[in-house]
Amino acid sequence: MKTLTKFILKSFAAPFVATFFIALFILLMQFIWKHIDDMVGKGLEWYVILELMAYISASLVPLALPLAILLSSLMTFGNLGEHYELIAFKSAGISLKRILRPLTIFIIFLSIGAFLFANYLLPIANLKSRSLLYDVREQKPAMDIKPGIFSSELNDLTIRVGDKKSTEEGERLYDILIYDHSDDRGNRTVTIAEEGLMVLSPNKRYLEMTLYNGRSYDEQPDKSGENKHVLARVEFKENLIRTDLSEFKLNRTDEDLFKTNYKMLNIDQLSVAIDSLKNKKNRSELAYVDNIALTYSNYNRPKEEIANTARTEQIVFDSLLNPLNEFEKERVYKTASNLARSAKSKSDAMVRERDIREESIRRHEIEWHRKYTLSFACIILFSIGAPLGAIIRKGGLGMPMVISVIFFLIYHMVSITGEKMAKEGALSSFEGMWLSSFILLPIGILLAYKATTDSELFKTEAYTNFITKLLPKKKKIER
Numbered sequence: 449m450k451t452l453t454k455f456i457l458k459s460f461a462a463p464f465v466a467t468f469f470i471a472l473f474i475l476l477m478q479f480i481w482k483h484i485d486d487m488v489g490k491g492l493e494w495y496v497i498l499e500l501m502a503y504i505s506a507s508l509v510p511l512a513l514p515l516a517i518l519l520s521s522l523m524t525f526g527n528l529g530e531h532y533e534l535i536a537f538k539s540a541g542i543s544l545k546r547i548l549r550p551l552t553i554f555i556i557f558l559s560i561g562a563f564l565f566a567n568y569l570l571p572i573a574n575l576k577s578r579s580l581l582y583d584v585r586e587q588k589p590a591m592d593i594k595p596g597i598f599s600s601e602l603n604d605l606t607i608r609v610g611d612k613k614s615t616e617e618g619e620r621l622y623d624i625l626i627y628d629h630s631d632d633r634g635n636r637t638v639t640i641a642e643e644g645l646m647v648l649s650p651n652k653r654y655l656e657m658t659l660y661n662g663r664s665y666d667e668q669p670d671k672s673g674e675n676k677h678v679l680a681r682v683e684f685k686e687n688l689i690r691t692d693l694s695e696f697k698l699n700r701t702d703e704d705l706f707k708t709n710y711k712m713l714n715i716d717q718l719s720v721a722i723d724s725l726k727n728k729k730n731r732s733e734l735a736y737v738d739n740i741a742l743t744y745s746n747y748n749r750p751k752e753e754i755a756n757t758a759r760t761e762q763i764v765f766d767s768l769l770n771p772l773n774e775f776e777k778e779r780v781y782k783t784a785s786n787l788a789r790s791a792k793s794k795s796d797a798m799v800r801e802r803d804i805r806e807e808s809i810r811r812h813e814i815e816w817h818r819k820y821t822l823s824f825a826c827i828i829l830f831s832i833g834a835p836l837g838a839i840i841r842k843g844g845l846g847m848p849m850v851i852s853v854i855f856f857l858i859y860h861m862v863s864i865t866g867e868k869m870a871k872e873g874a875l876s877s878f879e880g881m882w883l884s885s886f887i888l889l890p891i892g893i894l895l896a897y898k899a900t901t902d903s904e905l906f907k908t909e910a911y912t913n914f915i916t917k918l919l920p921k922k923k924k925i926e927r
Contacts, residue, residue, distance in 0.1 A: 452542065453550040456524075460551055463523045468516035475508045476501065486585045500580050506573035510818075513562060514825045514859070517555065519852040521833035524551075526848050529841030544900050548834055555830045559823040566819045567714045575712045579703045593621075593646075604630040605691065609644075618647035624659060626689070636667040636677075641687070655691045662687065710808075710815045718816045722809060729805040736798045740791065806873065813877035814870055821863075821881050828885055829859065831892030835899035859884050 480487075480501075487497065528534045528547075537547055593599045593607055600606045610623025621644040628637035641662030649656055664687070666680040706712060713721060769777055832855055840847060862884040870880025 452537075452547070456547060456550045457554065459528065460520060460524045460554070464516055464520035467519045467523075468512055471512040471515045471519075472505055472508060475511055476505055479504055479508070483581070486581070492584065496580075496584075500577065500584065503573050503577035503580060507570065507577050510562075510566060510570065510822045511860075513822070514829050515852070515856050517558075517826050518829040518833040518856055519848060521551070521830050522837040522848040522852055525834050525837030526840060526842045527837075529838055534838060534841075544835075544838060551830070551834065555827060559826045562826055563819065563823040566822045571712045571714055574709075575703055575706055578709070578711075579701055579706050582706075583701050593619075604628060605689075618645050620644075621646055621657075624662070637665070639664045639687075639689075649690075657689045657691075659684070659687045659689065661685060710812045713812075713815070715816060715819055718812050722812045722816070725805060725809045725812065729802065729809070732801060732805070733798075736794070740794070807871070810871055810873065810877055814867060814881055817877055817881035821885060824882075824885050825859065828888050828892050829855070831896055832888065835892075835895040838899045839895070855888075859888055862887055 487500075525534070534544070534547070538544070593609055593612065595609055595611050598606055598608045606627040606629065608625045609621045612622070613620045622642070624639075624641040624644050626639040626641075627635045628639065629635075630637075639659065639662060641659035643661065644657055644659045646655065646657045648654070662684055664682045664684065666682075667677045668680065710718065710721065769780065772780065833852065836851065837848065840851070842848065863881075866875065866880040866883030868880075869875040869883075870877045874880075875883070
């Protein structure tokens, strides 16, 4: 490997790795901030949170990777230009095309890796993250008994304590009041105790509350059938209440329930799903046409004859209604009205079903194109960042960061707009998903041309001189 290639790759590697993980960290913090209410206060183990963060980080790579390529390429060539290293290369007879060649080859291989990641690893990451996030959302909050407040987090018990202290043995409770709703009889079973000790069982499957110096009241209906109740009162010095805590554990949902979602499929699976959805849509429309034809035509006539008759024969309704009396006409009108309402109802249902199927097809097609747009976005943003860095000749995180954010926001906003229009059917799936690429690709080609031809794109003198040439010159007055 030549010294130039090593130098360029080394100059690009550090900014790329740093900006990639910074962008990934920022996106991950945004996710945590958005879903913080779903995770806090549920007693989740540290490894569950770490597993969720790992899967979410993998699913955020399609956003972080293009931004890292744009920013790092702009920083790299901005630093080279700011320290006059590009000028030194050019004075030695090395063109900008030769300088860009090692990174261009690297970005192409990186784009291939991004495609493989989006096709094979990203569906798995989406499946794992979605299923685990669903389980976390459905997880019950961890039980926290606060003094003076009724706690009904346990299914069958409502507990209120006057005071609570933490000791080496466990939680020491005072002035305890417990309502037992296990029999669905309201507040008819009550337990009162002066003091208690609450601990977890050794296997952490049960919550054990040992109550001291208390009474238990149980109001039961009289067996005689009359509207009377028998009150049973029991006094105790020590009473043990054991509650199952299995409902507070994180129950993992079967991942097969999420596998049919379009975001969990690779290209081959998406192609099969799209063909299947289109076939179902066509069969549904044909079944609707056949149903209408059989409902409002002669059942004894074949479908081909019915279709041909509908195209060639002209029916004169007055000739059919004139032989009928008023009663028969009224009955015909009512029947026709009922049939028309039924046809409208069936047509509305068919339109709704068709819209749902078409939307599902579009979503699958959008996800199919997304596998390729990620790789192409890496190439386009590099073609913008590298020439732009060579033109502005500013390194660091100041100007490159601002320009990178602007271009990435343009790319991201156009991508979101195109995807939304494709989902709504205003654009085809191909047009919507490739809209940002079609817009930014000419910009990248223009910047590459300007950089290789040493254009004064960002120098104000070039524009002022051009404007000065257009202005009319003042003639000198001869004396």
